[in-house]
Every structure is written in structure tokens, then in C-alpha cells.
Amino acid sequence: MIAECTSIKEFSQGGQKKVYLAEHHEFGKVVIKKGLIKSFTSLERIKREVKLLDELDSEYYPKQYHFNIDFKTNEFEIVEEYIEGLTLRENFDFFSNNPSRIFTLLESLIDGLSLIWDKNVVHRDLKPENIIIRPNMKPCIIDLGIARFLDLEALTKTISPIGPCTPIYASSEQLTNNKNSIDLRTDFFALVVIALELYLDQHPFNEPGGKYSIIENILQNNYIVENQNIKASKQMSELALKVLHTQPYMRFRNYSLFKEFLKTYS
Amino acid sequence: MKIYHQTGFRYNWNIESFEKGVGDGLIFSPINIDSDKLIAFKEENKEPSFLDPQLYLLNEAKGSLDTYPYFPGNLKPDFSTPDLDNSHNELAKLCVDYQMENNFDYLVIPTRYHSDNPTNYFLDSTDFFVEPFCEYLKEKKVSKKVLLSVIIKTIMLTDEEKKNEVLNWITGHQSIDGVYIIFENNFTSKQIKDFDYLLNVLKFINILKINQLEVHIGYCNTEALLYSIAMPDSITIGSYENLRSFGIKRFQDLENSPMRGPNARLYSSLLLQWVDYVYIQAMEKLIVNYEDFFDDSEFKPLIFKPDFKWHFAKAEPYKHYFYVFNEQIKQLPESQSDRILYLKQKIKDAINLFNIIENNVLLDNDSDGSHLSTWFNVINAFEKEIKYYV
Numbered sequence: 195m196i197a198e199c200t201s202i203k204e205f206s207q208g209g210q211k212k213v214y215l216a217e218h219h220e221f222g223k224v225v226i227k228k229g230l231i232k233s234f235t236s237l238e239r240i241k242r243e244v245k246l247l248d249e250l251d252s253e254y255y256p257k258q259y260h261f262n263i264d265f266k267t268n269e270f271e272i273v274e275e276y277i278e279g280l281t282l283r284e285n286f287d288f289f290s291n292n293p294s295r296i297f298t299l300l301e302s303l304i305d306g307l308s309l310i311w312d313k314n315v316v317h318r319d320l321k322p323e324n325i326i327i328r329p330n331m332k333p334c335i336i337d338l339g340i341a342r343f344l345d346l347e348a349l350t351k352t353i354s355p356i357g358p359c360t361p362i363y364a365s366s367e368q369l370t371n372n373k374n375s376i377d378l379r380t381d382f383f384a385l386v387v388i389a390l391e392l393y394l395d396q397h398p399f400n401e402p403g404g405k406y407s408i409i410e411n412i413l414q415n416n417y418i419v420e421n422q423n424i425k426a427s428k429q430m431s432e433l434a435l436k437v438l439h440t441q442p443y444m445r446f447r448n449y450s451l452f453k454e455f456l457k458t459y460s
Numbered sequence: 461m462k463i464y465h466q467t468g469f470r471y472n473w474n475i476e477s478f479e480k481g482v483g484d485g486l487i488f489s490p491i492n493i494d495s496d497k498l499i500a501f502k503e504e505n506k507e508p509s510f511l512d513p514q515l516y517l518l519n520e521a522k523g524s525l526d527t528y529p530y531f532p533g534n535l536k537p538d539f540s541t542p543d544l545d546n547s548h549n550e551l552a553k554l555c556v557d558y559q560m561e562n563n564f565d566y567l568v569i570p571t572r573y574h575s576d577n578p579t580n581y582f583l584d585s586t587d588f589f590v591e592p593f594c595e596y597l598k599e600k601k602v603s604k605k606v607l608l609s610v611i612i613k614t615i616m617l618t619d620e621e622k623k624n625e626v627l628n629w630i631t632g633h634q635s636i637d638g639v640y641i642i643f644e645n646n647f648t649s650k651q652i653k654d655f656d657y658l659l660n661v662l663k664f665i666n667i668l669k670i671n672q673l674e675v676h677i678g679y680c681n682t683e684a685l686l687y688s689i690a691m692p693d694s695i696t697i698g699s700y701e702n703l704r705s706f707g708i709k710r711f712q713d714l715e716n717s718p719m720r721g722p723n724a725r726l727y728s729s730l731l732l733q734w735v736d737y738v739y740i741q742a743m744e745k746l747i748v749n750y751e752d753f754f755d756d757s758e759f760k761p762l763i764f765k766p767d768f769k770w771h772f773a774k775a776e777p778y779k780h781y782f783y784v785f786n787e788q789i790k791q792l793p794e795s796q797s798d799r800i801l802y803l804k805q806k807i808k809d810a811i812n813l814f815n816i817i818e819n820n821v822l823l824d825n826d827s828d829g830s831h832l833s834t835w836f837n838v839i840n841a842f843e844k845e846i847k848y849y850v
Contacts, residue, residue: 252611283799296495331714372631374582374583374625374628375624375625375628375632378634379632441624441627442631442632443624443627443628443630443631443632443667443671444667444670447631447634447671447672447673448634
């Protein structure tokens with residue numbers, strides 16, 4: 195399929211893969227991902243991600259057009275839909291100090307994520323860079339590369355001190371590699387970190403001048419709900435109080451309860 | 461808050477009381493009730509009730525447990541833990557089918573009992589019980605509510621890491637509606653007088669309620685009154701002491717083990733205590749209108765006859781308890797704050813009554829009000845605790 199693509203340009207380079215932007219005569223703008231399979235674990239992760247995206251037919255996720263592994267070179271290639279829009283990180287201004295917009299975004303993200311949660315899959319890497327805001331302001335969730343498939347065998351070594359994650363958006367159960375406690379409530383935590391970061395335009399676990407790092411603050415559950423520029427809002431504070439806990443059992447038990455809470459403010 | 465009869469050896473006492481309007485349902489006990497007999501019970505006794513599947517020891521065929529189709533020994537003789545690998549789906553199917561056939565109000569997922577829970581206990585419980593049960597229920601499109609059985613050991617309340625583990629495990633199951641929870645303890649006194657233990661139980665229930673799970677507490681004694689302030693969905697009433705405090709011995713075939721019956725006791729809702737009959741006999745001689753310390757019921761006239769032969773195995777004191785405790789629970793205010801105030805006042809009233817009694821009759825620690833100050837303090841501590849969550 196890649197042979198059918200034109201105008202291939204390098205887009206970005208991650209740890210294990212190169213990403214290209216290209217044109218396809220049938221699908222229009224597409225993203226090509228290529229990389230080296232370094233281990234059985236990385237092969238399994240890629241296969242799981244591809245299979246999941248294949249099953250999902252939703253505007254909340256990019257469509258998957260092609261997947262291939264070249265066992266001679268140990269390289270994989272994926273062609274998927276190019277999502278028009280900017281990352282959530284690039285949209286911070288739109289949400290800053292605006293709880294109502296943030297709550298609307300959260301509702302959409304929960305709708306999107308519920309599609310994978312219902313399949314017993316946890317994204318585990320939610321962060322502003324992994325959420326694309328389409329021109330119609332609907333979010334699209336990308337990069338399920340380290341998603342945890344709760345019904346399948348775990349791919350993370352139990353002895354690893356830290357589980358796969360982007361540490362500053364990770365819950366304490368990820369940071370301590372407490373694999374048995376990882377479930378959709380792990381994603382709830384990241385969503386609320388993102389929500390507060392949007393609101394404050396500042397990471398809530400990063401207090402400037404404070405003596406602890408973000409990760410230390412997450413583990414100690416020290417966060418802020420206001421800063422010099424933005425006063426605390428009742429709904430954002432309550433959201434934080436309901437979700438930002440080190441123990442998952444102190445967060446919403448399921449996404450229906452989470453949505454119910456969001457709706458009380460809509 | 462509902463009241464279930466925790467049935468056991470003399471389950472007919474419970475059924476007779478229930479049929480007279482005492483309690484909201486029954487928790488059926490397979491070791492005591494033959495499977496066919498249970499199937500033949502009246503619909504109106506089964507529909508508001510549920511079954512405790514009692515797979516605590518997996519293959520211990522105590523009593524009539526082996527008359528149940530889901531009893532593991534019926535799937536394979538000498539069934540042992542490794543057999544669960546191949547049989548968990550079949551076991552789930554048979555257990556669900558049996559509960560469905562009886563049209564109970566709830567479907568209950570069983571749990572296993574270990575004196576010391578192994579490290580993989582929760583993972584195994586998920587793999588062997590929760591998942592196969594939930595999958596089969598989904599396949600059968602069962603709309604009944606599902607309760608997960610859980611035995612909470614004292615260490616799960618006191619050890620932070622273990623408490624977190626069990627709470628994360630329980631609340632992590634998306635397909636359950638609630639828990640059938642049993643608090644196991646090793647206290648030797650008749651009443652629980654441990655401040656930390658009782659407060660931890662209340663906090664535990666409270667967390668489950670915050671998670672919007674139904675909480676049905678099994679094997680309750682009178683501390684159920686105290687537990688009521690954490691707003692569980694139901695508590696239990698039981699006859700013999702082994703139905704008011706969980707012990708695994710009840711499910712073990714202990715042949716030729718020595719048995720010693722306890723002294724007969726009578727419950728008083730005014731004293732919030734069961735009083736040993738020897739003290740009631742002393743009260744009769746030493747306190748005017750001593751009967752007023754005890755509640756009225758249809759059984760009271762018989763119990764207070766001079767020639768009543770007190771014995772722990774007699775039905776009347778238990779049936780009296782079922783009736784009195786049921787009335788007492790039904791009088792509890794609906795709201796948590798009112799319930800707390802009400803119970804605190806009842807405790808103060810009971811302490812005053814004990815002072816009157818002990819001016820004339822000294823009571824031992826299992827018949828006096830020595831648990832009440834702890835209860836009162838626990839309520840105050842819990843009140844402080846819940847303010848944090850509001």
C-alpha cells in the first residue's frame with residue numbers, strides 16, 4: 195500500500211518509529227509509521243494496537259488502512275488516517291480558565307475512551323500530545339502503543355520499578371508498577387491531570403518553587419487547583435477531589451459515574 | 461436498610477419468623493439445606509432472598525453441600541485447586557443456573573476461604589470466579605443484580621497495603637452491583653469492643669458506598685446497629701452464635717470435635733446487649749419490674765415464666781431476638797446524620813439502664829455494657845471521618 199502513496203514527507207521521529215505524511219489516491223492524507231521491532235514485547239504491543247484500531251470504527255480514533263511486518267528486516271509499517279487538527283497541547287488557550295469547555299471535552303473523551311474501556315483496554319498514555327482536536331473541536335485519541343489489554347497477558351515485567359507511561363501524566367499505580375491495580379481508573383487520573391493543566395495552563399502537580407518533582411508530588415498526592423493567574427473553580431476543584439487520588443478506589447468506579455458527575459455541571 | 465435472616469442449622473426458625481413478617485429475606489445456607497428441599501421452598505420465601513454458595517473450602521462436603529449441582533466434588537471426585545483451571549467455566553455455569561432456577565433476588569459470586577490469603581488470591585478469584593460468572597451472566601443476558609462474596613480479614617482492615625489491595629480489587633469489577641461481605645475476626649468476647657476494628661469496618665463500608673456499590677453484610681451480631689451508620693444496604697440476623705460471627709469451622713467436617721453449648725442469653729434492645737440467663741434470674745430476685753429491661757414480644761410471656769427451662773438450643777429466645785432486632789433496625793432514621801444522633805442517644809440510654817441494673821446485679825463482661833462506650837466513641841470518630849468525604 196505504501197507504494198501507492200505519494201508526496202511522502204518525514205513528519206516526526208519517536209523512540210522506536212519514524213512517522214511520515216503522505217497522500218493516497220483513495221484515502222487522501224495518510225500517516226505512515228515505520229520502525230524496527232526490537233523484541234517480542236514490542237511486536238506484541240504493535241499487533242495488539244493494530245488489531246484494536248482495526249476493530250474500532252469511530253471518529254475518536256484514527257482509521258487503520260494497512261499493517262505489515264517484514265520479517266526479513268524485522269520492520270513494521272502501518273498506514274493510518276491523518277487527523278486534521280492540532281494537538282490538545284496546541285489548543286491550551288481555548289480551554290484555559292474555562293471549566294465549561296473542559297467539561298465538554300472530558301465528556302467527549304470519555305465517550306471515545308469508553309469504546310476501548312468496554313473492551314477491557316486501558317490507554318495508559320493519555321496526555322495532551324496524544325489527543326488531536328479536530329476542526330469541529332471533537333477530540334481524536336491517538337497512540338495506543340502502550341495500552342494495557344486487561345484480558346490478555348501483561349507485557350510489562352513485574353520486576354520493573356515503573357510501568358509503561360509518560361510519568362507526568364501517570365497515576366501512582368503506573369509509577370509504582372502496581373499492575374494489578376491498573377484499570378480504567380488509571381485513565382481517569384490522567385484525564386483529570388490534563389483537565390486541570392488545561393484550566394491552569396500549568397501542570398497541577400508542578401508547583402513552581404516547590405521542593406518536589408511532579409512525580410514525587412503525584413505519589414504524595416500534592417496538587418494545586420489554582421495559581422497566581424487563575425482562581426480555583428468549584429467544579430474543577432470538585433473534579434480533582436473526586437479523581438486525583440493515589441488509590442483507584444477513591445476515584446469514580448466506572449465511566450458512567452464519571453459522566454454523571456460531569457453532567458451535574460452541564 | 462434491609463434485614464436478612466442468616467440461615468443455618470435451625471433454618472426453620474428463620475423461615476417461621478420471616479413468614480410472620482420478620483426480616484426482608486433470607487440468606488440460604490447449602491450446608492444446612494438440601495438442594496432439592498431448597499428448590500421446593502415457597503417462591504415468596506425465595507424471591508426476596510439470596511443464596512450464599514458456600515464454596516469457601518472448595519471440596520469440603522460438609523452437610524448437604526454435595527447435594528448442590530455446582531459442588532466441585534460433583535464435577536470431579538477429589539476436586540482440588542488445580543482443577544479450577546479446567547472447571548471454572550462449568551462451575552460458574554452450574555452455580556448461576558442453580559441460582560436462576562430458584563429465582564433469587566440476587567446472584568452471588570462465591571469466594572474461597574484461606575486462613576492466610578496467598579499472594580495470588582485476588583488474581584485467582586478474578587480468573588476462577590468473577591470473570592467466568594460475569595461472562596456467563598452476560599451470555600445468558602441475566603438482568604438480576606450481582607453480588608460478589610468477600611471475606612474481609614482483620615489484617616485487610618488494619619494493614620494499609622492490604623486494605624488498598626482488596627478495595628481496589630472489589631471496586632475494579634465493572635459487572636458487579638454490590639458485595640456480600642463478611643467481616644471475619646478472632647475476638648473472644650461476645651461483643652466486639654475494639655475501637656480500631658469497628659472504626660475500620662465503618663470506613664471500609666463507607667468507601668464501598670462512595671463507590672456506589674450495594675453492601676450486604678453477613679454474619680452480623682448486634683454491632684449491625686453500629687454498622688448501620690455507614691449506610692449499608694442490609695445486615696443480618698442469625699440464631700446461634702456461629703451465624704452472628706463468621707468462623708470457617710462451620711464449614712469444616714470436624715468429626716468427634718468436642719462441642720460445648722454456650723449459656724442461653726436473651727437480647728434486649730434497650731440494653732443493646734444479650735444478657736446471660738443466670739443474670740436474668742438474679743435480676744428477677746433483686747430488681748423490681750426487671751422484665752421492663754427486656755422487650756415485649758409474643759415469646760416474652762413464655763420466656764419469663766418461672767418454670768422456663770433456659771437452654772441455648774431453645775427456639776424462643778432467638779425468635780424473640782429476630783423480632784426485637786428487626787423492630788429496632790426498622791426504627792432507625794433514614795438519614796445518616798439522624799441515624800448517628802439516634803444511635804448515640806440509644807447508647808447513652810443503655811448505659812444508664814446498665815447503671816441501674818449494676819446497682820443490684822453485677823454482670824460479667826459478656827452481659828454488661830462494656831462495649832457501649834467503645835461504640836459511642838467509634839461513632840464520634842466515624843462522624844469526623846465522613847466529614848472529610850462530604
